[in-house]
Amino acid sequence: MKMSSIILINFLFLWNVSLSQQMSREGYLKAYADRAAYVTAAFDTASNASFNTIATRYAHNSDIGLADSMLLEVLKDPKGDMFWMFPCMNAYLQGKEKMSPAAKSAVRTAWKTYAPYRGDTENHWAMYYASLFIAAEQWPGLPGSEWYNGRSSDENRMEAKEYIIHWIKVTTTIGQGEFDSPDYFPEYMNAMLLLAEFAQDPQMKQRGLMMLDYILVDFAAEHLEGQYLGGFSRIYEPAVYKPLNSVASAFAYLYFGTGQPSQTGWLTYAALSSYRLPQIIYNIATDRSRPYVERERKRVRNVIRFGEEKNPPVYKYTYITKDYGIGSLQGGILQPIQQHTWGVRYTYGYPYTTIFGLHPYYSSLELGMFFPEELKPLIADVVASKGTYNNPDKWTGSSPYERTFQYLNTLVVLYDIAPGTSTGHIDGFFPANLEQRLVDSSGWIICKAGDTYVGWYPLQDYEWIAGKSPDQKEENDFWRLRSHKLQNGYVIEVRSKSEIGSFETFAGRLRSHVPKGVLSPGAVSVRYTTLDNEKMFFAFPDIRKLNGKTIDLSKTKLFDSPFLHAEVGSEMLSLTYKNLRRVLDFKNLRIVE
């Protein structure tokens, strides 16, 4: 039996244990070490020349000569821009004291001759500048002629440092722009792991360590059994409907011991790192003994035109239980292309553990808000890499005609779509593996997913369309609810068995709670009394009232939940779990426990 298989079996055991109870610190660290070993086992013996294999071989002293030759091979034709920079630096620093002079020289030459592009997204810049900072520290005192961009070591180091400090300040005062992205989570993690592990500047090392805590606890507070919960800035298909497919879930496996075992190369940086998750973050990630609300404030990606503000606020609201989480953003265009405005995710029925809806909108105007190129060719340009962007059947994306109002486990979503808009319908995603998907005479669609029950009340006529994800060969794996009315909406109620009892009780309660909608162009609203008798009134786009009282989203804090607290502008995040407390104080660059 291969070593990796043995480790996997060990792991599956530990994984099951971790699901059932929280561990002591010693137990956690032992289990973490086993998981990290499982991750790197795939690279210890791999024969393909990749930076992950090379880094792992150097770190584990596994045939250094082979690692050297692999390194020379991969440096022959560098590609990948910032996706090349950080693996290259990681491999170099894992092996710097062991590699041959020729290998060392090849790395230096690559940083002189290969000019990686800086990119244009927040994750690109995090990777680019973290890698550049580390590289500039490694080769100090060199003139611009020794660097790909013509700038000296000092210039590169200072610019990278300035940007990273700026990014951290923005993140800890008004929130991340590329926030809570299950698919771009590893880019930030690995950039900060590089700083935390290898920065020589003690302040930059501390910044890296503190941001690792920050990014991980941001995930931990909206985590359920390996899944990221809530609205997201960016997610790809199929991960949007197969939640554990996101790379963030692989990190959940490594750090939280949840989800499914993974040996993705994205994890090697963490698995080789000396960083260990603080116990309090592990506890926050795994204790679902009581339902809670997590409110967060993020920011819109930099708006370059067609806006009045560079970074308008994003308001997040997520309700989390041991069985499910339902979360939402307030709606509108907050991120181009891959926004996930709302969703229910639960623990039943892997891999399709979610129900959500959207208006599959696309436009060059949306893209022009964030990209500087000429508007008309932009859609074709974007479709070249994000193929689903202009697909009316897509499952990701924002819409200016969509708004939400959530209170606890009840969500109202309204649409007032202008005539002539690129897509004139709204869609809902329902997995085919639901135990029940009943269309009740009351109008409610009532679903059972194990111990989680979901009610969906459409405000307009709709149809069901059988759907298949691209890798599905035979039967459909989901049902698409499609409604073609431009003034539209729905109410979502979610309860678990432990909250409401039987599925029949849930269904019965729904029947006596029917929303009343007004659906005229320019006048779309709904009144609804929740299963807990809370009176919600929502008028598109932004009038939200709960029991007659107006909800003011602008008062939303950066983090606000039983576990996390941060004021806007504070540069400080407080973590609380029972008698544990940890404060990330970015202003003074210290961690207080």
Next chain:
Amino acid sequence: MNQILAYPICRLCLVATLAFAVRGETINAEKAQQESARMFAAVLLIRGTAVGGNIGAYGVYVRNTGDSNWTKITRSNVISFGLGLFKQGTTRRHYLAAGNGLHRSTDAGQTWRVLTCWTTEEILCVVPDPVDSAMIYVATPFGVFKTTDDGITWDRKMTGFKKWFIQRIIMDKRDRHTLYAASEDDIYMTTNGGAQWSPMRVGAAEPLALLQHPTKPNRLLAGFEENGLRYSPDHGTTWIAAKGLSGSTIYTISASADGTDLYAAGWKTGLWRSEDGGLVWNHVWSNPAFDAIYSIFVDPTDGQHVFVGSVGGGVYESHDRGKTWRSAGLVGGQIKQIELYP
């Protein structure tokens, strides 16, 4: 886009410089002068291939006139928006406005240095001051920036603007402290090197292309997103909708050196020409192989010799003032600007 045209171009002497630099060949000055002129094109490939991919095709390319083989002179994947040239005596500085900053080469493209840092983000257009090599203006999605110390520091120059997205800047031919900037809501003018900008009240939003007439500098032209062309005969005091191209999206306007022919093009317009200095426009040529034209270049020594840079179809060239055309290479590229590499 056409700021380089604002200054006389001495073609032959710089051909030699470039020949040495790009090919690394030993070419004597005499031979160099016999070579035909080189073209200089900034190519932006589609965004979808830009980051983290394996395509290294975007950047700046040069070629000999009449040759369809282009040589890339930038180093690697550089999303390229525009070009600039500083020329004084024997000094030549080439600038590339690019996604990852402003690049400068002082050795005709052999080496490049990035002059801007993270604060200026993407550089959409560059205008070097023609007298002071340390003074440079750039247009960015977050405003106009200016350096007076050769890129060591950059100041944001946005007093007077209502919006921050600046697509294009051109410098007045008569006064280097007067510049025009295409912002989101209007065209703005400064007469003091960017310290203060004032709206020109053009009457249309989203200007994309700007041109100062080469021989009648009071004449200004602007192209807009879905608003055609506007023309001012009196240095911006009044603006008139040009005849032809109404409602079109115009990406580029260019002129022959003597101002006889003006050309304009944009999204699904094909190429148009004005023979009366910019008021009346007539369709010259279209090619179903591409939807849009991003750039036009008229050879300053031969007004019959016209180039267009398309979106996806590469470069096209005409020797008869647009009657007949041939593909001139870089097929697949989005050609943001074409200039003579002097």
